[in-house]
Amino acid sequence: MAEEVRKKPAPPDPDSARFKLGAIIEKHYREVHEAKARGEKIGWCASNFPQEIFQTLGVKVCYPENQAAAIAARGAGQKLCEIAESEGYSNDICAYARISLAYTRVKDVPEQNMPLPDFLLCCNNICNCMIKWYENLAEDLDIPLILIDIPFNTGYEPGPDQIAYVKAQFMDAISQLERITGTTWSEDRFREVMDISNRSSRAWLEATGYTRYKPSPLSGFDLLNHMAVAVCARGTVEAAEAFETLVKEYKEAVEKGTSTFRAEEKHRFMFEGIACWPHLRTTFSALKNRGMNMVATIYADAFGQVYQDLDGLIRGYCSVPNAVNLEKARDTRIGIVRKTGAEGLLVHTNRSCKLWSGFMQEMSKQIGESCDIPVVSFDGDQADPRNFSAAQYETRVQGLAELMEARKKGE
Amino acid sequence: MTNQEILSVLAEAAGNPKKQLHHHLSQGRKVVALAPVYAPEELIHSQGFVPMGAWGADLELQEAKAFFPAFICSITQSIVELGIRGAYEGIHAMVIPTLCDSLKVLTQNWKHAVPSIPLIVTSYPQNRGIPAAQDYLKSGFVQISEKLEELGGTPFSEEALAKSIDLYNRHRKAMRELSSTLGKHPRISARQRSDIFKSAHFMRKEDHLELVEGLIEGLSDQESGGLPHRKEDGPASRTRVITTGILADHPRLLNILDETGFHLVADDLAHESRQYRTDAPTGGAPLDALVERFCKQQHCSVLFDPGKGRASYLADLATRENARGVIYFMTKFCDPEEFDLVPVKRNCDAAGIPFLSIEVDRQMSNFSQARTALETFKEMIEQRRM
Numbered sequence: 001m002a003e004e005v006r007k008k009p010a011p012p013d014p015d016s017a018r019f020k021l022g023a024i025i026e027k028h029y030r031e032v033h034e035a036k037a038r039g040e041k042i043g044w045c046a047s048n049f050p051q052e053i054f055q056t057l058g059v060k061v062c063y064p065e066n067q068a069a070a071i072a073a074r075g076a077g078q079k080l081c082e083i084a085e086s087e088g089y090s091n092d093i094c095a096y097a098r099i100s101l102a103y104t105r106v107k108d109v110p111e112q113n114m115p116l117p118d119f120l121l122c123c124n125n126i127c128n129c130m131i132k133w134y135e136n137l138a139e140d141l142d143i144p145l146i147l148i149d150i151p152f153n154t155g156y157e158p159g160p161d162q163i164a165y166v167k168a169q170f171m172d173a174i175s176q177l178e179r180i181t182g183t184t185w186s187e188d189r190f191r192e193v194m195d196i197s198n199r200s201s202r203a204w205l206e207a208t209g210y211t212r213y214k215p216s217p218l219s220g221f222d223l224l225n226h227m228a229v230a231v232c233a234r235g236t237v238e239a240a241e242a243f244e245t246l247v248k249e250y251k252e253a254v255e256k257g258t259s260t261f262r263a264e265e266k267h268r269f270m271f272e273g274i275a276c277w278p279h280l281r282t283t284f285s286a287l288k289n290r291g292m293n294m295v296a297t298i299y300a301d302a303f304g305q306v307y308q309d310l311d312g313l314i315r316g317y318c319s320v321p322n323a324v325n326l327e328k329a330r331d332t333r334i335g336i337v338r339k340t341g342a343e344g345l346l347v348h349t350n351r352s353c354k355l356w357s358g359f360m361q362e363m364s365k366q367i368g369e370s371c372d373i374p375v376v377s378f379d380g381d382q383a384d385p386r387n388f389s390a391a392q393y394e395t396r397v398q399g400l401a402e403l404m405e406a407r408k409k410g411e
Numbered sequence: 412m413t414n415q416e417i418l419s420v421l422a423e424a425a426g427n428p429k430k431q432l433h434h435h436l437s438q439g440r441k442v443v444a445l446a447p448v449y450a451p452e453e454l455i456h457s458q459g460f461v462p463m464g465a466w467g468a469d470l471e472l473q474e475a476k477a478f479f480p481a482f483i484c485s486i487t488q489s490i491v492e493l494g495i496r497g498a499y500e501g502i503h504a505m506v507i508p509t510l511c512d513s514l515k516v517l518t519q520n521w522k523h524a525v526p527s528i529p530l531i532v533t534s535y536p537q538n539r540g541i542p543a544a545q546d547y548l549k550s551g552f553v554q555i556s557e558k559l560e561e562l563g564g565t566p567f568s569e570e571a572l573a574k575s576i577d578l579y580n581r582h583r584k585a586m587r588e589l590s591s592t593l594g595k596h597p598r599i600s601a602r603q604r605s606d607i608f609k610s611a612h613f614m615r616k617e618d619h620l621e622l623v624e625g626l627i628e629g630l631s632d633q634e635s636g637g638l639p640h641r642k643e644d645g646p647a648s649r650t651r652v653i654t655t656g657i658l659a660d661h662p663r664l665l666n667i668l669d670e671t672g673f674h675l676v677a678d679d680l681a682h683e684s685r686q687y688r689t690d691a692p693t694g695g696a697p698l699d700a701l702v703e704r705f706c707k708q709q710h711c712s713v714l715f716d717p718g719k720g721r722a723s724y725l726a727d728l729a730t731r732e733n734a735r736g737v738i739y740f741m742t743k744f745c746d747p748e749e750f751d752l753v754p755v756k757r758n759c760d761a762a763g764i765p766f767l768s769i770e771v772d773r774q775m776s777n778f779s780q781a782r783t784a785l786e787t788f789k790e791m792i793e794q795r796r797m
Contacts, residue, residue, distance in 0.1 A: 087753060088752060088753040089749065089753055090741075090752070092482060092743070092744055092746075092749060093746065093749050093750065097750075124537065127512050128510070128511050128512050128537075128713075128746070129512060129750075131537060132712075132746060132747055132750035132751070133750065135715070135719060136750055136753065136754060138717060139718075139719045145717050147537065147538055147717070149536055149537035149715065151534040151535075151537075151547075152509045152515045154509065154532040154534065161547050162547065164543060164546065164547070165536060165543045165544065165546065165547035168541060168542075169538055169541065172541055326519040349480050351482055354482065354483055354516065355515055355516060357480050357482075358479060358480065358483050358512065358516030358519075359478070359519040359520050360480075361477065361479070361480070362478055362519070362520060362523050362524075
């Protein structure tokens with residue numbers, strides 16, 4: 001077991017990336033509450049809906065997926081899931097959706113409150129479950145639902161016909177949102193938002209790329225927390241600046257040889273899937289105790305869109321991880337494994353996410369063979385604590401550690 | 412043919428898809444398999460293929476487990492299981508739409524699990540009300556047509572497609588008429604009703620249409636159509652219900668519906684009547700008609716339904732058909748159906764329509780819970796009558 005270096009927590013440095021990122025999240029929720037209080041129309045938004053639309057219009061939204069993750073991480077996932085189940089929802093449904101649908105019933109969850117929406121912005125590039133979830137929200141709350149439908153890419157790249165279809169919906173969504181909120185589209189502001197979003201995304205991707213250093217200057221689990229900003233604020237200057245600060249800190253850490261991973265980095269691995277938010281401490285501790293640092297994950301990169309123009313923007317949203325075929329998804333991950341020098345792959349078979357987990361067995365097998373690394377999976381859930389066994393997880397992680405160790409010894 | 416003879420032919424086809432496949436192949440026909448839920452069947456037909464439905468089978472999953480986690484719907488898993496076991500040998504391609512996450516997953520696993528049978532993906536737009544959706548779908552159909560030609564089909568022909576559309580429209584009309592006729596014939600069992608609909612997936616539409624038209628005629632001629640009386644209670648005491656869901660074709664389940672005394676007067680099953688609700692318009696360019704047909708389809712769990720029109724559609728259907736209850740066959744691990752269940756139930760409750768949900772899947776072996784639930788449901792409905 002690695003010796004943990006325990007230090008007294010330092011007071012928060014307002015110039016640190018961590019402080020800035022935390023402040024952005026706090027401001028994000030505060031602003032949407034304030035907008036609601038002022039009588040502005042506010043929305044709930046899918047995590048990979050093109051944020052450039054409402055940023056340009058100056059409309060405030062918040063994210064049910066982020067809220068559900070926060071509620072689950074703070075221990076109220078099961079309570080909310082059970083409320084949804086008492087309404088008739090199957091416990092096989094995505095736990096984020098169950099938490100969100102339950103929230104519209106109880107309307108007050110101290111673990112993470114959000115104002116109720118006046119409209120919904122849905123995009124199914126991460127899964128079609130989003131459509132059904134948002135249909136039900138719209139029905140329950142009797143509010144308009146704007147959908148940008150991004151079909152699953154069965155080819156390696158999105159074709160021109162798909163780009164044209166999504167672009168038309170992008171323009172249609174702008175008109176709908178203008179009508180709902182009484183705002184007006186500005187091309188100048190749109191270009192500005194695109195510039196800021198690109199700046200944020202470049203900085204975010206550069207920061208996440210620091211895991212390629214050996215040892216990594218960061219604990220990969222940090223990214224799971226910082227990622228919320230990439231989701232909800234990457235069209236803001238504050239997010240761009242905070243990620244640039246993060247890059248600066250990682251650069252300095254590499255020079256100094258320090259890391260936020262508070263253990264000796266014995267093994268470097270890729271984590272596949274969404275975090276088990278209700279069991280974050282358990283899942284992290286089992287890894288840290290064995291000196292296993294997560295240096296690679298597709299999850300973090302999912303929210304870094306870099307593009308040159310509107311077509312590029314559309315192409316980016318058509319190419320998010322869950323929207324692409326097995327071969328493209330596999331090759332992207334193989335690239336990440338090679339870039340970061342990951343020595344093993346730990347797969348979260350996430351009960352909540354059929355699309356992410358549904359062809360993962362075949363894909364992770366191919367990644368393991370191509371990169372010549374061991375692959376181990378465990379059963380879990382992103383927000384329902386009942387779908388996780390700590391004992392199984394511990395055993396699987398131990399197995400992966402032993403496999404990576406054996407390879408190092410040339411066994 | 413007598414009604415009984417027609418029903419026997421349809422039952423034989425429904426129960427033996429492999430025999431049907433071999434029959435088509437032995438006739439020198441090319442066959443393309445169609446996974447749920449919708450496929451451009453007319454296009455496939457017009458290019459010289461026999462489209463055959465592939466909605467999985469009730470079997471124990473073994474090989475498919477190497478590809479799927481347990482929580483993916485067993486319809487999709489059993490399609491791969493059958494593919495690996497060689498049940499589709501001889502077909503030219505498997506057509507899979509990406510209308511839900513499990514079907515998306517199926518497309519990817521199919522390529523690696525059954526590499527010998529080419530995959531054709533149909534990518535349907537969900538935002539079906541905007542013109543760009545029609546352009547996108549048309550472009551997808553053109554690509555499918557090209558692929559079909561590569562696989563040995565005849566080149567695309569507007570004339571051939573128009574003929575196929577005409578045939579399929581006539582078949583859809585006949586199936587709607589048949590469903591309506593069956594609502595007046597309680598002696599046709601749930602099992603027989605299912606066989607009629609299921610066999611449509613395996614037979615050539617030309618042949619199926621002829622039998623269905625014969626059955627409609629035979630049933631309209633006589634009250635009981637020369638069918639044997641059921642040994643259970645008389646038709647008058649049967650309880651009129653409608654069914655909804657993805658599919659409900661397990662013989663044991665259907666037998667329980669019969670034994671419990673239900674009369675299925677209409678359905679909203681994806682496997683059955685949802686296939687026949689919408690016709691392709693005639694008169695214009697046939698490919699556009701095919702596009703329009705899809706874009707006009709509504710009230711289906713795998714299609715974007717922002718106003719939850721399915722819930723009110725079902726309540727209206729129950730009222731129109733004088734049904735005394737709605738049975739929701741909930742396919743386990745089917746997200747779209749699981750989400751729809753809640754608003755559908757709420758709407759039925761609000762309309763005072765008795766509602767029952769029964770979980771089903773392709774791995775079902777114990778039916779005692781379903782029997783108890785159906786018996787209780789029947790009693791509950793009957794008590795309301797008193």
